[in-house]
Every structure is written in structure tokens, then in C-alpha cells.
Amino acid sequence: MNNDIDIEDIQGLITKGYSDLAACKFLLLAIKDKAAAKKWLRSIVPEVTRSNQKQPQAALNIAFTYDGLEALGLPATSLDTFPLELQDGMITPHKQLFLGDHGESAPGNWEWGAQHTDAIHILVALYAATEQDLASLCSSYRAGFKGNGIREVRELATAGLTKRKEHFGFHDGIAQPTIAGLNRKDVPENTVATGEFILGYKNSYNQFTLSPAVSEQVGESNLLPKGNAPDLRDLGRNGSYLVFRQMEQDVQLFWQYMDKATTHDGKCDAPAMIKLASKMVGRWPGGAPVTACPHQDTPDKENDNSFTYRDSDPEGLNCPVGSHIRRTNPRDMLDFNRKTSIDISNKHRILRRGRSYGTPVCESLDPQEILQATEVQGKRGLHFICINADIGRQFEFIQNSWVNNPKFLSLYDERDPIIGNNMHPQFPEETGVFSSPTDGLRDRHTGIPRFVTIKGGAYFFLPGIRALTYLSTI
Numbered sequence: 206m207n208n209d210i211d212i213e214d215i216q217g218l219i220t221k222g223y224s225d226l227a228a229c230k231f232l233l234l235a236i237k238d239k240a241a242a243k244k245w246l247r248s249i250v251p252e253v254t255r256s257n258q259k260q261p262q263a264a265l266n267i268a269f270t271y272d273g274l275e276a277l278g279l280p281a282t283s284l285d286t287f288p289l290e291l292q293d294g295m296i297t298p299h300k301q302l303f304l305g306d307h308g309e310s311a312p313g314n315w316e317w318g319a320q321h322t323d324a325i326h327i328l329v330a331l332y333a334a335t336e337q338d339l340a341s342l343c344s345s346y347r348a349g350f351k352g353n354g355i356r357e358v359r360e361l362a363t364a365g366l367t368k369r370k371e372h373f374g375f376h377d378g379i380a381q382p383t384i385a386g387l388n389r390k391d392v393p394e395n396t397v398a399t400g401e402f403i404l405g406y407k408n409s410y411n412q413f414t415l416s417p418a419v420s421e422q423v424g425e426s427n428l429l430p431k432g433n434a435p436d437l438r439d440l441g442r443n444g445s446y447l448v449f450r451q452m453e454q455d456v457q458l459f460w461q462y463m464d465k466a467t468t469h470d471g472k473c474d475a476p477a478m479i480k481l482a483s484k485m486v487g488r489w490p491g492g493a494p495v496t497a498c499p500h501q502d503t504p505d506k507e508n509d510n511s512f513t514y515r516d517s518d519p520e521g522l523n524c525p526v527g528s529h530i531r532r533t534n535p536r537d538m539l540d541f542n543r544k545t546s547i548d549i550s551n552k553h554r555i556l557r558r559g560r561s562y563g564t565p566v567c568e569s570l571d572p573q574e575i576l577q578a579t580e581v582q583g584k585r586g587l588h589f590i591c592i593n594a595d596i597g598r599q600f601e602f603i604q605n606s607w608v609n610n611p612k613f614l615s616l617y618d619e620r621d622p623i624i625g626n627n628m629h630p631q632f633p634e635e636t637g638v639f640s641s642p643t644d645g646l647r648d649r650h651t652g653i654p655r656f657v658t659i660k661g662g663a664y665f666f667l668p669g670i671r672a673l674t675y676l677s678t679i
């Protein structure tokens with residue numbers, strides 16, 4: 206482990222997704238009594254999972270919204286040092302436009318995190334090996350909330366699906382950037398500056414990302430490292446920002462669209478249907494990248510991440526330019542110079558830490574079985590979580606400039622077919638387009654509806670461990 210990185214002080218969720226801990230719940234809390242809440246915080250800091258803990262049996266991580274930091278009593282002078290993205294949150298009219306949250310996805314329709322729903326102050330993320338272990342972990346923490354001025358606003362349950370898939374049936378959680386300095390072996394192209402994900406370290410610009418600060422006069426500030434002015438302490442060091450979006454997936458609509466788009470003479474063409482969906486994602490259901498395996502899913506490539514696009518697939522004949530993975534990480538396609546392009550892409554990377562929720566339409570997640578399913582009940586989707594040190598330059602940029610940008614690279618009227626808000630804000634009857642180039646021509650798929658709807662969300666500050674203790678002393 207690189208000695209320069211204070212791994213012990215970094216919450217575990219930044220460096221790992223706890224994939225061995227299949228059971229997980231997110232609790233959204235509100236502070237009712239700040240003195241009692243700080244006492245509670247102090248008591249649980251020793252239980253918070255750190256990045257140096259190898260294969261923990263269970264995990265706990267904690268993050269705060271801007272409102273939560275205010276409710277805890279952080280002075281305004283310190284609150285002002287947080288980035289505007291955290292201060293503004295996700296639901297201002299400007300952000301709505303920026304993130305594409307209109308129509309059904311507008312915050313007015315959200316179940317949490319919106320103006321009409323209860324304020325969210327704290328996110329508690331709990332992980333365990335089994336549902337039984339998770340239930341007992343949860344009840345012991347819940348006992349701690351009571352009598353400590355903390356109210357549980359919402360519980361967000363999760364569901365582990367077969368073969369590490371998400372609800373549409375695609376193997377997920379494959380491509381992640383490797384944090385520089387953590388002694389994990391990866392190619393240089395996928396190794397991204399520490400400061401892109403952890404505050405207090407140099408980022409891809411060889412600079413320190415702005416970090417929130419506190420006055421030396423407030424709380425036990427000697428717990429924190431010195432800040433960039435004589436009377437300031439660095440509250441951000443070893444922390445990060447966590448983006449949470451509850452994304453409901455209409456799984457049947459997804460496969461009905463793929464089916465209709467590939468049915469000929471009234472006959473379903475299952476291989477063509479699966480190929481179209483895979484081209485929209487950029488990977489086959491099993492995980493193999495379509496750019497490297499254009500004809501079929503290839504089991505021994507299920508975790509392959511060793512591809513780029515410029516040399517092997519510049520026009521997107523295999524993996525269309527507008528596919529989900531080419532948009533969210535264009536790799537070497539942004540500039541004629543390969544290195545420059547990868548350097549640019551790597552200024553907009555995120556660590557994905559989401560978990561699926563809800564009962565799958567069918568256990569197998571096989572597209573044909575999904576299509577045949579009747580009397581499907583309940584809602585399902587992804588609790589999308591990502592970690593980044595600069596919400597504006599990382600998550601928001603991806604969402605605005607790539608996912609929902611109709612003019613992305615060589616395209617002119619398409620959005621991300623999987624997660625883009627395909628309904629136009631002014632013309633809700635308009636639907637999405639996806640073009641898939643073929644030799645000399647292109648297949649243009651129109652009438653793509655919204656497959657994913659936002660149901661809630663918030664931005665959180667995920668402090669370092671010492672900063673968590675500090676927050677209990679203010």
C-alpha cells in the first residue's frame with residue numbers, strides 16, 4: 206500500500222464495493238436533536254468500515270447531505286466552503302435541466318429527496334454476508350437512533366440478482382477506474398489520479414481538488430490536518446462525495462421495445478433482439494464487450510475491460526458511438542491523439558457502487574422469459590451510487606455532456622438509449638433515437654421510450670474517519 210495514502214482514514218466504500226457482502230440496505234435519516242445526534246455519531250465512528258479492513262464480515266459507512274451538515278451545527282463559514290453542487294443539491298430547476306430530470310423523472314414525482322418529501326440528513330449504508338446478518342445489524346443500529354435525536358425517514362432495501370446482473374439482465378459492475386497509489390495492478394490508461402476520488406490528494410490536473418475547511422476555533426479541530434490558511438483545518442481530507450440516484454427500471458418495456466424493433470413478418474428474432482439491446486449497452490448480457498466480441502456473447506470475456514475504440518471500431522460498427530458504455534466512458538475517442546483522449550476521459554471518471562433493488566421480473570433474467578412473464582408485481586431498479594471528488598466535473602459532466610447530449614461526438618439527435626431521458630422537456634411526445642452503423646449504412650431505431658425513471662436522489666459528503674469524529678465535536 207502506498208504510504209502517502211492514509212488508507213486507515215478513508216471510508217471503505219471509496220475503495221471497495223463490498224461485492225462479497227451480498228446483503229445491503231441504505232437508511233436515510235433526519236436529525237431531530239443535534240446534541241444527541243452528535244453523541245450517537247461519536248459512539249458509532251469506531252464501527253465505521255475503513256479502507257484498510259480486508260474482507261470485512263459486515264460494513265457500515267456514513268455520509269451527510271449539506272442540510273445534514275447544517276442540522277449537525279456546522280457553522281455557515283464552513284458550510285460555505287463546500288462545493289456549490291453539494292450546497293445546491295439535485296433538485297433546483299437548473300439542476301433538473303442539467304441532469305435531464307423532467308417529465309416522469311422530475312423531482313415533483315420523487316419519493317424522497319424532493320421538496321415535498323422529508324428532509325434527508327444522513328445516509329447509513331449497511332452491508333452483511335446474509336440477509337439474516339443484515340437484519341440483526343439493522344435492528345441494533347435502529348435501537349441506537351431511538352433516543353438519540355435521529356429519525357429514520359426511509360429504508361432503501363436492495364436485492365442481489367443472479368450472476369451479478371442488473372434488472373435488464375446485463376452483467377454490471379465490470380469497468381471501474383483503479384485509484385492510483387492503492388497498489389492494485391492495472392494498465393496506466395485505467396489508473397486514475399487519487400485526487401479524482403479522494404479529497405486531499407492530487408487530481409488529474411496535478412492539483413488538489415477544493416476541500417471543505419473549518420476554523421481552528423470550532424470543535425476538536427486538532428483532529429484534522431492543517432488547512433490551506435493558518436487558522437483553518439482540512440475537513441475534506443480522505444473524504445469524497447457520494448451521488449445517490451434511485452433509478453426505476455421498466456424491464457418489460459425495455460425488452461418489448463427490443464422485441465418490436467427486431468420482429469420480422471410477425472416472428473420474434475431472439476438473437477437480433479438481444480444483439481440490439483447489447484449494442485445499446487455496449488456489452489452482451491454476459492458482460493463481453495460488443496466492440497471486441499461483435500457477433501456473440503463470449504463467456505471468457507465476461508469481465509474484459511482491455512478494449513479501446515479508435516483503432517478497432519472507430520465508426521462504431523461493432524459498438525455504436527451512442528451506446529451506454531461509449532458515452533459514459535469514451536476512452537480513446539475524444540481526440541485524434543490517443544493519449545490526449547484517454548487523459549480527457551479520465552478527468553470524468555466515477556467509481557460506481559450501486560445496488561439493484563426490487564424482485565426481478567424472473568429469476569433467470571432471460572430476455573425471452575421476461576417477455577413472457579405475466580402478472581409482474583412490484584417496482585425494481587438500481588440504487589445508483591457513485592463516488593467522485595468533484596461532482597460537477599465527474600458525475601454531472603457525464604450525465605449532462607455525454608448521457609443526455611444529443612450532439613455527443615458524431616451524433617446529432619440521440620441520447621443514451623438506456624438511461625437518457627428520451628422524452629424531450631418541451632415536447633414530451635418525442636421519443637429517443639439510436640443509430641447503429643452498419644457497413645455503408647446505419648440502422649436507425651426510433652420511438653425509444655424512457656426505460657429508466659428517477660424516483661429520488663441526493664448528493665452526500667462522505668467524510669474521512671477523523672472528520673467523522675470531528676463532526677461529533679462541533
Ligand code: N7H
Nearest residue numbers: 371375376377378379380452486530533534587603604623
Ligand atoms: Fe451504467 N445497464 O445495465 O445497462 N452500466 N447503468 N451508469 N455505466 C454499465 O462495465 C446501467 C448509470 C456508467 O468504463 C454497464 O460495469 C443501468 C449512470 C459507467 O466502459 C451496464 C443504469 C451512470 C460505466 C450498465 C445505469 C452510469 C457503466 C456495463 C441505470 C453515470 C462504465 C457493465 C438504471 C451517470 C463504462 C460495466 C466503461 C457501465 C447499465 C446507470 C455510468 C450493463 C441499467 C446514471 C461510467
